[in-house]
Amino acid sequence: DQQVKQNSPSLSVQEGRISILNCDYTNSMFDYFLWYKKYPAEGPTFLISISSIKDKNEDGRFTVFLNKSAKHLSLHIVPSQPGDSAVYFCAASGYGNAGKSTFGDGTTLTVKP
Amino acid sequence: EPEVTQTPSHQVTQMGQEVILRCVPISNHLYFYWYRQILGQKVEFLVSFYNNEISEKSEIFDDQFSVERPDGSNFTLKIRSTKLEDSAMYFCASSVSGIAKNIQYFGAGTRLSVL
Numbered sequence: 296d297q298q299v300k301q302n303s304p305s306l307s308v309q310e311g312r313i314s315i316l317n318c319d320y321t322n323s324m325f326d327y328f329l330w331y332k333k334y335p336a337e338g339p340t341f342l343i344s345i346s347s348i349k350d351k352n353e354d355g356r357f358t359v360f361l362n363k364s365a366k367h368l369s370l371h372i373v374p375s376q377p378g379d380s381a382v383y384f385c386a387a388s389g390y391g392n393a394g395k396s397t398f399g400d401g402t403t404l405t406v407k408p
Numbered sequence: 409e410p411e412v413t414q415t416p417s418h419q420v421t422q423m424g425q426e427v428i429l430r431c432v433p434i435s436n437h438l439y440f441y442w443y444r445q446i447l448g449q450k451v452e453f454l455v456s457f458y459n460n461e462i463s464e465k466s467e468i469f470d471d472q473f474s475v476e477r478p479d480g481s482n483f484t485l486k487i488r489s490t491k492l493e494d495s496a497m498y499f500c501a502s503s504v505s506g507i508a509k510n511i512q513y514f515g516a517g518t519r520l521s522v523l
Contacts (some may be wrong), residue, residue: 315517329511338499338514339451340414384451394511395464397452 298322299377301399309407314372316402318385321366325387329396330359330370331381342383343370375406410434413457414500414515414520421490429518430487431500440474440483441501441512444468452497457483 300319317329326347331339333379345352345368347404352359358371372379381402386396419448426514433440442454446491457465457475483502489495497519501512 331514336516338414338501338516340514341511344511363518395453396458398443400450 298325299385299397299399301385301402303402304400305403307405308375310377311374311389314375314379314404314406316370316372316383316385316404318368318399318402319366320371320387322366322387322389322397324367324389325397327388328359328361328367328368329388330357331378331384331386331398332386333384340383344391346356375404377406377408378408380404385403411504412500412513414498414518415494416518417516418519418521420521420523421422423492424489427487427520429487429498429520431483431485431502431515432481432514433483433500433502434513435481437502437513439463439503439505440475440477441503441508443486443499443501443502443514444496445499445517446493446496451484454485454498485495486500487520490520495522 298321302360307386330342332342333339343354343359344358350361356372361368383399384401385399388396415430419427440457443451445451453466455465455469455475474490476484497517499514499517500512503510503512
């Protein structure tokens with residue numbers, strides 16, 4: 296039962312353009328969503344998050360959008376930079392589950408100079 | 409900047425042997441977690457730990473696994489009798505609290521290779 300899905304295993308964009316990474320979830324009990332970035336040989340690093348009571352959260356070049364009715368969230372990176380090339384994981388957590396995060400499979404973003 | 413540290417970075421062991429993976433969480437954090445990532449697959453939750461006891465564990469975390477906080481700084485994951493399928497990256501994480509919105513900080517991981 297894959298509760299968090301990232302259907303695109305990879306994405307390639309040109310430097311300066313927008314990167315859009317998508318994530319779908321099935322569990323209605325999730326009420327907090329996070330994006331993590333992971334470089335090779337490192338652990339996941341928190342990037343940005345959104346609560347289920349919001350539909351948008353912005354932090355610099357990164358914006359996360361949440362569509363609760365569609366159980367869908369997306370991460371927008373504008374403008375994309377070569378240093379953004381990494382694996383991006385969507386994760387979800389819910390009230391009362393001791394902070395456990397359920398991760399998607401990840402999307403490998405490549406930003407070409 | 410405070411960080412979660414994990415040792416060793418790479419552990420090679422023979423099938424059936426016991427291994428202990430070590431983690432030093434961020435000092436003021438109270439919740440601790442272990443995750444694993446089999447090569448090419450997703451990051452999977454194993455266990456969460458608070459106040460010296462397990463808060464939640466996944467189906468993966470069977471009787472072969474145990475966690476311990478032996479002193480004020482270390483948090484360990486023990487695999488009693490390793491199997492080939494235990495080969496994976498094991499990530500330790502910690503957070504200030506256990507509420508959903510709390511950010512988890514991850515270590516760089518220990519690559520476990522079971523031969």
